Amino acid sequence: MYPSHSRYTKDHEWVEPKGDIAVVGITDYAQNHLGDVVYIDLPAIGKVLDIHATIGSIESVKAVSEIFSPVSGEVVEVNSHLNNAPEVINQDPHGKGWICKLKMKNKADLDVLMTAGDYEKYLEGLEG
Amino acid sequence: MIREPLIFEISDKGKRAFALPKLDVPEKKDLLAGLAVRSEIRDFPQASEVEIVRHFTRLSQQNYCVDLGFYPLGSCTMKYNPKINEKVAVHPGFIQSHPLAPEDLVQGNLEVLKLVEDALSEIAGMDAFTLQPSAGAQGELTGMMVIRACLEDRGDPRKFVLIPDSAHGTNPSSAHLCGYTVQEVRSNENGTVDLEDLSKRMTGDVAALMVTNPNTLGVFEYDIKKIADIVHAKGGFLYMDGANMNALTGICRPGDMGVDVIHINLHKTFSTPHGGGGPGSGPVGVKKVLEPYLPVPRVVRKGSGFGLEFDRPKSIGRVHSFYGNFLVIVKALAYIQTLGPDGLKEIAEIAVLNANYIRRSLDKDYHLKYTTPTLHECVFSDKFQKDAHGVTNLDIAKRLIDYGVHPPTMSFPLIVHGALMIEPTETESRRDLDFFIEAMTKIAQEAKDDPAVLKAAPHHSYVRRLDETAAARNPVLKWENPGS
Amino acid sequence: MSYIALSDKDKKEMLERIGVASIEELYGCLPDELKLGRRLRVPEAKSEPELERSFDALAARNTYPRFLSFLGAGVYRHFIPATVDYLSARSEFVTPYTPYQPEVSQGTLQIIFEYQTLVCQLTGMDISNASLYDGAMAAAEGVLMAQRLNSRNKVLVARSLHPQYRETIKTYTRNLGLVIEEVGFGDCGGLKSAELEAKLGPDVCGIIVQSPNFFGVVEDVAKVVDIAHRHQALAIVAVAEAVSLGILESPGRFGADIVCGEAQSFGLAPGFGGPFLGFMACKKEHLRQLPGRLTGQTKDVDGRRGFVLTLSTREQHIRREKATSNICTNQAWCALRATIFLETLGHDGLREMAVQNLQKAAYAAETLAKVKGVRLKFSGRFFNEFVLELPKNAQAVLDALKAKGLLGGLALERYYPELRQDVLLNVTEAHPKDDIDKLAVALREVLR
Secondary structure, rough: OOOOOOEEEEOOOEEEOOOOOOEEEHHHHHHHHHHHEEEEOOOOOOEEEEEOEEEEEEEEOOOEEEOOOOOOOOEEEEOOOHOOOOOOOOOOOOOOOOOOEEEEEHHHHHOOOOOOOHHOOOOOOOOH | OOOOOOOHHHOOOOOOOOOOOOOOOOOOOOOOOOEEEOOOOOOOOOOHHHHHHHHHHHHHOOEEOOOOHHHHHHHHOOOOOHHHHHHHHHHHHHOOOOOOOOHHHOOHHHHHHHHHHHHHHHHHOOOOOEOOOOOOOOOHHHHHHHHHHHHOOOOOOEEOOOOOOOOOOOOHHHHOOOEEEEEEEEOOOOEEEHHHHHHHOOOEEEEEEEEOOOOOOOOOOOHHHHHHHHEEEOOOEEEHHHHHHOOOOEEOOOOHHHHOEEOOOOOOOOOOOOOOOOOOOOOOOOOOHHHHOOOOOOEEEOOOOOEEEEOOOOOOOOOOOOOOOOOHHHHHOOOOOOOOHHHHHHHHHHHHHHHHHHEEEEEEEOOOOOOOOOOEEEEEOOOOHHHHHHOOOHHHHHHHOOOOOOOOOOOOOOOOOOOEEEOOOOOOOOOHHHHHHHHHHHHHHHHHHHHHHHHHHOOOOOOOEEEEHHHHHHHOOOOOOOOO | OOOOOOOOOHHHHHHHHHHOOOOHHHHHHOOHHHHHOOOOOOOOOOHHHHHHHHHHHHHHHHOOOHHEOOOOOOOOOOOHHHHHHHHHHHHHHHHOOOOOOOHEEHHHHHHHHHHHHHHHHHOOOOOEOOOOOOOHHHHHHHHHHHHHOOOHHHHEEEEOHHHHHHHHHHHHHHHOOEEEEEEEOOOOOOHHHHHHHHHOOOEEEEEEEEEEOOOEEOOHHHHHHHHHHHHEEEEEEOOOOOHHOEEEEOHHOOOOOEEEEEEOOOOOOOOOOOOEEEEEEEEEHHHHHOOOOOEEEEOOOOOOOEEEEHHHHHHHHHHHHHHOOOOOOOHHHHHHHHHHHHHHHHHHHHHHHHHHHHHHHHHHHHHHHHHOOOEEEOOOOOOEEEEOOOOOOHHHHHHHHHOOOOEEEEEHHHHOOOOOOEEEEEOOOOOOOOHHHHHHHHHHHOOO
């Protein structure tokens, strides 16, 4: 159900490694809970982040959620299309709704994250 | 039905609604020369008086209001606004006074302030009050600043403020504006402050605990004295958000519970009107030890009259240009004087009666997350409706509008998912309470029989469900001339 | 007298349904030791006629209305059209709650939308909020907003900014690590631009200047903005006398980043200082850092235009400790009055009112400066307030005028110790020429 090429955090971010680069976004569960996304506060290119540092925030009409970096690294690209079309995060959170790309500082950061299977089990635990 | 346009859509050059007297001093012809003046106020409206009166009269008819019906809004205390208060507040002696007039020329005003301070001190069990804050949130900020100033004076302002997870959003916001980091204290299975969690978190680094009592579930913090002791033992202060004072007037007093600082909302407990979003007034009461830090100026007795004291070296300074929302304070004084000691107690008693009546009448149809006894308000959730039929508190709220009732509070407390917080206040009649109960009961039935009706509600209002997502994605925050 | 609407029968039946014998039982969840157990020691209840009598007596102890007053200093007496009192007194405007349920609050919401539009038109800015408490708090919020926008921790404050606004800024910033430095005024009465230039640096988030300033002097806003921007600092312009916007060029036109101030002049009585009406407006790109409520336009499911509170994620009830401000209840009914006022006066009416203020104040300054020993203190152009330098201590002169039934203005000494002989006077369209002439005669007598 959740893409197996990605890893997942407890705060509902996904990260897809592509060589040195980590593509980051929020999961389908997150976008569903947030509601219609109205705005995203994207990080600046060049920003250096530790694991779990705040990348930015996402707003819906009634809520705001911070996005935490799943890995340490430097922001090399942001999906600025989201500035004009934040709804893409709702429509395609794991694809076109990607938020930013980081050049990873330490690939081993990925190892502590959940696999798709782990994440699905984790979600089941939340719903109960 | 007439859909009233924006004034800018009615406006046109040549229309006029007000004439000024002709200039009666010799006119300087070149007065504007050398001054940066504007050639016009672009797109500023011009309409006739009749159009303006109709404009506002028609718009007024699109507003629900207390004078029309019930507002079951938890923690808002939307009680009736007595008309005599409106009358006395517009007395020329009050409305014409300039705040910088010499003290001897405004003795009546100073007396009003002192009378209200004294009455609130007695009602809340505190030693001194400031009436400067313009609203509850500003009162919270003022109260927290007073606490910080006192701790700074003692050598250590400390770093943290503890706030229950059930608190209103202004609490953490105010603490943060005071330079404190907020830490959450858990609620237990009764919905009250978890004493164990509090004891763990209350350290010498914590400046204060901000508590609401009764809390946002309407539950009285039974252990409030124990809570105060835990906080005081580590040298911290107990701040009480007085938004729910309506349950307590004349029954018990925050000052007797160990509360050190409290803010009161005059536009809640003391009946001053909400006006569509203010003006309110958020007086702050303190125990003696904190009095030196209150905002300046203080109203003091001087000889046979009153004066203003500015020389208060420990004061936090000012939060308002002058003395607070004075005309709002006048209304509160009129209310207090109309009620007297017995009337003030009756507020709380009947508020609690009305709320428990509603709770008992709805507790079969709606889920109560916490079964603890409640006072002047109760919090249901949409669990029954959501689990069985996918109907949320939002749908229930919007359908209530079709029944002619304003929805209850939904956005908090955060610890109840899908909350419906209901506070009837003491001024509702049995007829209006039963009308609300009947509407809620019918809606619970509709949730079973025809959830689609709820999901598409409201059906009969001036506008139906509005696209708040679009409003936030592409904000249009003013009218712009389409021709420009 | 209370406002309870239950009969004895109602109470009895309600208690039965709840399943308790008395209301006291409902308070069983209170520890006995906390129950007050006595009557509150407040005066006994008054009937309506007694209340009216008592308030008449209180109001009568204010002898201020008997005096001819030229007090301004942030609170101004202007004509208020009859429409303002009449329309704003409607129940549907006085007694509704905050418009969180837009379907039943389109009246309030549309009016706020109009108010926001009017503020933008007057200030020349892109976005206005739905109101703040008053000018002092608006100035404080302006400073905090500037700090959030560029994360610099020092702010420059004009010494000619209203003293009570400056005190409030100090109080609001005292716990946030923001450093305040003042920039003085020159002989013209306006901000010393050389001093501003010297004090700007990479640690300064902005400069807040008032125009017309506390002394009534119109500042060179264009210059202040230019200097600030050259140092990547923000220019905050405060306006305490909103009627001035009827004739003076808007701060937005000069490139101000934030415009804040007091709109009491738009239809609110002096009311011993409140309730007033803080306003705040900013550039489009700073929208997300603007505090206060915002009303936006949208459509409903049937495609009809409607208005909603929007962008609430900036506010305390959602963003909690990370909110732009803790403000919740604001001054909506005052904003309503201002909206009625502005729409009644209309473009030409507001401009004419502003021009009359200029003319009358100019006449007053000229007439009073003809009194021997009196001179206009500052050389800068002024709107409807000006400072006179007297041949002796200003407070003593004011006391003598008071004995003649005149309040000649505000002695500046208590706010500016070096201005011992100076008085600030305000003249609006509401001061007849005769009253101005009376003041001149009295001043001449008192200084003889």
